Amino acid sequence: MTAGKLRPVPAAAIAEWHETADVVIAGYGIAGVSAAIEAARSGAQVLILERTSGWGGAAALAGGFVYLGGGTPLQRALGFEDSAENMEKFLLAAVGPGADAAKIADYCRGSLEHYDWLVGNGVPFREALWDEPGWEPPHDEGLAYSGGENAAPFNAVASPAPRGHVPRMRDKRTGERGGGYMLMKPLAETAEALGVRVSYDVRLTRLIVDGERVVGVLARRYGREIAVRAELGVVLATGGFAYSEQMVADHAPRLIGRPGAAIEEHDGVGILAATAFGAATAHMDATEVAFFGDPQMMARGILVNGQGQRYVTEDTYPGRIGQATLFHQDNQAFLVIDEQAHEEALATETATPVFRVPPTWAAETVAELEADMGLPELALQTTVEVYNTYAAQGLDPLFGKKPEWLRPLTGAVAAFDLRGATAGFPLGGLRTDLDSRVLHVSGEPIPGLFAAGRCTAGICTGGYVSGASLGDGSFYGRRAGLAAAKGEVE
Amino acid sequence: MTAGKLRPVPAAAIAEWHETADVVIAGYGIAGVSAAIEAARSGAQVLILERTSGWGGAAALAGGFVYLGGGTPLQRALGFEDSAENMEKFLLAAVGPGADAAKIADYCRGSLEHYDWLVGNGVPFREALWDEPGWEPPHDEGLAYSGGENAAPFNAVASPAPRGHVPRMRDKRTGERGGGYMLMKPLAETAEALGVRVSYDVRLTRLIVDGERVVGVLARRYGREIAVRAELGVVLATGGFAYSEQMVADHAPRLIGRPGAAIEEHDGVGILAATAFGAATAHMDATEVAFFGDPQMMARGILVNGQGQRYVTEDTYPGRIGQATLFHQDNQAFLVIDEQAHEEALATETATPVFRVPPTWAAETVAELEADMGLPELALQTTVEVYNTYAAQGLDPLFGKKPEWLRPLTGAVAAFDLRGATAGFPLGGLRTDLDSRVLHVSGEPIPGLFAAGRCTAGICTGGYVSGASLGDGSFYGRRAGLAAAKGEVE
Numbered sequence: 001m002t003a004g005k006l007r008p009v010p011a012a013a014i015a016e017w018h019e020t021a022d023v024v025i026a027g028y029g030i031a032g033v034s035a036a037i038e039a040a041r042s043g044a045q046v047l048i049l050e051r052t053s054g055w056g057g058a059a060a061l062a063g064g065f066v067y068l069g070g071g072t073p074l075q076r077a078l079g080f081e082d083s084a085e086n087m088e089k090f091l092l093a094a095v096g097p098g099a100d101a102a103k104i105a106d107y108c109r110g111s112l113e114h115y116d117w118l119v120g121n122g123v124p125f126r127e128a129l130w131d132e133p134g135w136e137p138p139h140d141e142g143l144a145y146s147g148g149e150n151a152a153p154f155n156a157v158a159s160p161a162p163r164g165h166v167p168r169m170r171d172k173r174t175g176e177r178g179g180g181y182m183l184m185k186p187l188a189e190t191a192e193a194l195g196v197r198v199s200y201d202v203r204l205t206r207l208i209v210d211g212e213r214v215v216g217v218l219a220r221r222y223g224r225e226i227a228v229r230a231e232l233g234v235v236l237a238t239g240g241f242a243y244s245e246q247m248v249a250d251h252a253p254r255l256i257g258r259p260g261a262a263i264e265e266h267d268g269v270g271i272l273a274a275t276a277f278g279a280a281t282a283h284m285d286a287t288e289v290a291f292f293g294d295p296q297m298m299a300r301g302i303l304v305n306g307q308g309q310r311y312v313t314e315d316t317y318p319g320r321i322g323q324a325t326l327f328h329q330d331n332q333a334f335l336v337i338d339e340q341a342h343e344e345a346l347a348t349e350t351a352t353p354v355f356r357v358p359p360t361w362a363a364e365t366v367a368e369l370e371a372d373m374g375l376p377e378l379a380l381q382t383t384v385e386v387y388n389t390y391a392a393q394g395l396d397p398l399f400g401k402k403p404e405w406l407r408p409l410t411g412a413v414a415a416f417d418l419r420g421a422t423a424g425f426p427l428g429g430l431r432t433d434l435d436s437r438v439l440h441v442s443g444e445p446i447p448g449l450f451a452a453g454r455c456t457a458g459i460c461t462g463g464y465v466s467g468a469s470l471g472d473g474s475f476y477g478r479r480a481g482l483a484a485a486k487g488e489v490e
Numbered sequence: 491m492t493a494g495k496l497r498p499v500p501a502a503a504i505a506e507w508h509e510t511a512d513v514v515i516a517g518y519g520i521a522g523v524s525a526a527i528e529a530a531r532s533g534a535q536v537l538i539l540e541r542t543s544g545w546g547g548a549a550a551l552a553g554g555f556v557y558l559g560g561g562t563p564l565q566r567a568l569g570f571e572d573s574a575e576n577m578e579k580f581l582l583a584a585v586g587p588g589a590d591a592a593k594i595a596d597y598c599r600g601s602l603e604h605y606d607w608l609v610g611n612g613v614p615f616r617e618a619l620w621d622e623p624g625w626e627p628p629h630d631e632g633l634a635y636s637g638g639e640n641a642a643p644f645n646a647v648a649s650p651a652p653r654g655h656v657p658r659m660r661d662k663r664t665g666e667r668g669g670g671y672m673l674m675k676p677l678a679e680t681a682e683a684l685g686v687r688v689s690y691d692v693r694l695t696r697l698i699v700d701g702e703r704v705v706g707v708l709a710r711r712y713g714r715e716i717a718v719r720a721e722l723g724v725v726l727a728t729g730g731f732a733y734s735e736q737m738v739a740d741h742a743p744r745l746i747g748r749p750g751a752a753i754e755e756h757d758g759v760g761i762l763a764a765t766a767f768g769a770a771t772a773h774m775d776a777t778e779v780a781f782f783g784d785p786q787m788m789a790r791g792i793l794v795n796g797q798g799q800r801y802v803t804e805d806t807y808p809g810r811i812g813q814a815t816l817f818h819q820d821n822q823a824f825l826v827i828d829e830q831a832h833e834e835a836l837a838t839e840t841a842t843p844v845f846r847v848p849p850t851w852a853a854e855t856v857a858e859l860e861a862d863m864g865l866p867e868l869a870l871q872t873t874v875e876v877y878n879t880y881a882a883q884g885l886d887p888l889f890g891k892k893p894e895w896l897r898p899l900t901g902a903v904a905a906f907d908l909r910g911a912t913a914g915f916p917l918g919g920l921r922t923d924l925d926s927r928v929l930h931v932s933g934e935p936i937p938g939l940f941a942a943g944r945c946t947a948g949i950c951t952g953g954y955v956s957g958a959s960l961g962d963g964s965f966y967g968r969r970a971g972l973a974a975a976k977g978e979v980e
Contacts, residue, residue, distance in 0.1 A: 005932040005934065006768070006930070006931055006932040007702065007932070096743070097746055098746065212497065246933065249588050250588065250773065250921065250947075251773070253586070253588025253773075254587060254588075272931045272932070275765065275931045276768040276930070276931050276932065277768065278497060278765065278766040278767065278768065280740070281740075281771075282740035282741065283741070283743075284774060285741075285774070285775035307799075307888045309799045327818070328818040329818075376888060378875070379887075379888060382872035382873075382875065382876055383872075385868070386866075386869060386872055389868060397866035398797045398866060399797075440495075440497070440766070441765045441766050442495035442497070442762070443495075443736065444495065457740075461743070462743070
């Protein structure tokens with residue numbers, strides 16, 4: 001009988017409680033720290049269990065976009081109009097079918113307050129815009145487009161506004177660190193100033209339950225099992241499942257062999273421990289996808305698939321290009337660019353110089369390039385013919401690339417082989433409500449159990465925007481802390 | 491406290507057992523009847539609980555393909571070579587990343603024996619081949635291609651062999667019925683001759699458990715709750731979740747508003763009851779997709795997406811066209827055909843005359859047709875130019891359509907608007923092992939709990955072939971019955 005490995009343990013079977021707090025939080029990344037601050041401010045005694053030896057989680061290694069909008073002070077200072085409704089319209093279009101409309105509406109309506117909360121807890125945003133194609137700002141600009149808001153088809157759905165808010169990356173004590181680190185640092189300092197206790201090198205293993213209520217967790221500390229009692233609630237903030245081979249194969253197989261932007265601790269343990277108690281999951285197949293192409297070059301060239309056909313708006317959010325490539329083009333992509341555009345792109349600044357490799361093929365004509373790339377004769381030539389015909393008029397009726405990036409490809413041409421150039425992390429996880437209560441498969445909340453961050457299905461249930469993970473992790477982390485500290489029994 | 495709606499009930503809380511059997515099977519479709527026969531032959535007392543008032547489930551309404559191969563007597567009689575290895579190579583390629591390789595290998599190796607078992611239990615297959623494009627044979631031919639085995643890219647991966655086995659649709663007592671009905675009927679008669687008891691109008695609600703073991707089910711009969719004890723094992727054979735709006739939205743949102751080929755009883759209850767006890771699921775996003783195009787016309791024409799680009803081998807299994815359209819082309823499809831091909835197609839027989847509607851647009855030239863269809867000038871014209879250039883040589887380097895269907899489109903042309911012309915059912919469900927034991931999220935089998943059919947993730951975890959559902963439902967239904975009747979405790 002070994003099925004008990006992840007099974008919840010009845011409280012009655014616990015001989016000794018090694019630790020006790022009102023609110024017990026598993027995981028000290030962005031969701032965990034946000035939950036801790038709110039729970040502590042609500043008067044709860046808070047204990048964070050973190051399996052590594054320091055705070056940060058995946059968040060501290062992230063570029064640092066936090067997806068915020070609705071007219072934040074930073075947006076307004078930089079001249080952008082936005083509203084909760086406008087942000088909601090965009091997100092509903094960008095995340096695709098199956099969107100959690102209630103969660104998106106809630107997230108957008110709460111965004112201004114959430115911005116103030118972050119700033120109030122010491123998160124700095126520099127009043128500068130980065131308005132060029134790119135994965136991230138190349139310096140410490142505080143605001144950038146991070147989801148294709150200003151590209152087709154979304155620029156016709158909602159009024160474009162940049163919503164990628166990046167914490168300032170300079171600090172007189174630490175020198176220069178990534179935006180995610182600079183988000184985590186003041187929040188961790190805030191939490192600890194509020195008296196939040198942290199126990200490091202402690203790894204969640206199972207939930208402890210009393211009937212239908214979660215009352216604590218079992219965990220391992222230096223190889224020894226400990227029982228931790230939560231008087232009011234348990235918050236799971238343990239991250240995603242990018243590094244569980246079984247879960248990736250069963251739920252998000254497009255990511256097999258290509259985990260990205262996650263940490264090895266993202267092994268799905270929080271999701272497993274909760275589903276072992278009947279918790280529901282949602283959108284386990286959804287994934288963020290990074291694409292290893294240079295955005296400045298992509299905007300100036302054309303992306304074609306294994307048949308030499310264009311398939312995506314080249315001037316959009318590169319994560320959208322990654323999804324289009326991995327999900328819909330069998331991970332086959334080539335970037336075709338002419339010499340002039342290539343030189344222009346090389347003259348721009350970039351946050352990802354690693355993608356500025358020499359082209360795979362270069363040729364005097366499109367016909368030669370096509371042959372060199374191994375495409376059937378005419379496949380690429382007709383694609384370029386159609387593109388050029390319209391580009392000369394400043395039009396792209398097929399994919400809606402903006403006029404500023406449209407110019408016929410002429411003269412010497414080159415192509416980058418971007419087949420297989422993707423990686424990503426899963427977006428699915430536990431199904432939670434607006435108070436971050438973990439929902440049972442029956443649809444009812446599980447008393448005493450809360451979750452936030454990438455162990456939950458957040459606002460991005462299909463498409464993705466950069467900043468959504470730090471965004472919903474912090475937003476619903478706060479909700480989890482507030483709700484857990486209330487400790488109401490249904 | 492209402493989270494208990496689907497929660498397992500401790501056996502100790504059951505005051506009265508209303509029914510008892512060795513093996514209790516929920517659902518009397520193909521998986522249930524197959525489990526019942528094997529359990530009864532193993533000497534177990536078997537009770538089937540069926541929520542409708544008759545046997546059949548979705549199976550009895552299905553066209554009736556059973557996916558079998560490896561050199562069945564029917565394949566050999568009709569001149570086809572096949573082997574378990576060849577079948578396995580095809581299936582691994584056709585179902586895509588995340589395939590359950592062990593299950594596919596097992597299924598292929600067991601296919602000959604499974605064919606004999608079906609025939610031995612009275613399932614008749616007529617020795618005739620249907621070798622034309624089509625969803626199903628138009629008469630009662632017993633064998634047809636049902637997964638694109640003889641089309642690109644699979645015809646280069648494995649030696650093409652038809653594996654869609656269709657039970658003979660004539661019966662002197664019932665006249666003509668569908669293949670699925672003619673599959674179910676002899677099996678149901680066999681089960682009942684073996685003494686299997688059936689209780690109709692009884693709906694599974696929850697599992698009854700003793701520690702980590704499943705020992706029975708709660709069910710509703712005419713509005714009253716009954717407790718049914720299973721001395722050896724419970725088999726879930728309750729079908730998929732096409733008709734659970736919540737589950738479709740959370741797991742397979744591409745099917746929102748377009749459920750197909752399923753019955754309303756497919757509300758996911760078996761999946762929910764088991765996951766409430768910690769059962770694992772897999773591939774909940776995977777879906778079969780039907781496409782409302784005429785296969786004879788598609789093979790003779792070209793399918794283009796919303797940009798006027800070809801995107802799929804037109805002479806392949808139409809379910810593969812459906813998946814390509816819904817998953818990868820935003821459900822945008824047009825069929826373009828010339829007058830000669832249209833007339834040839836109309837002269838063929840079809841099992842789906844409902845798709846033989848008049849074209850949406852007809853024009854003297856491709857340029858005119860392109861304009862009528864609302865496509866940007868040149869988009870369709872260049873597609874036809876490339877297609878025709880190669881078709882004249884009997885080639886299709888882009889998608890590999892077979893030479894027999896390649897001819898340049900000339901003269902008057904027409905197009906069918908097939909945007910949104912898809913429907914489907916989910917393929918994901920409970921994760922089971924080769925003995926149809928339901929696996930806990932820990933990876934270990936849940937003692938006493940077995941499952942088969944569309945409440946489980948079967949052999950098709952991404953791509954689909956017609957006959958896979960009746961195929962793995964019957965194959966793993968048998969395994970469930972055998973394993974449950976053994977009643978071994980881990």
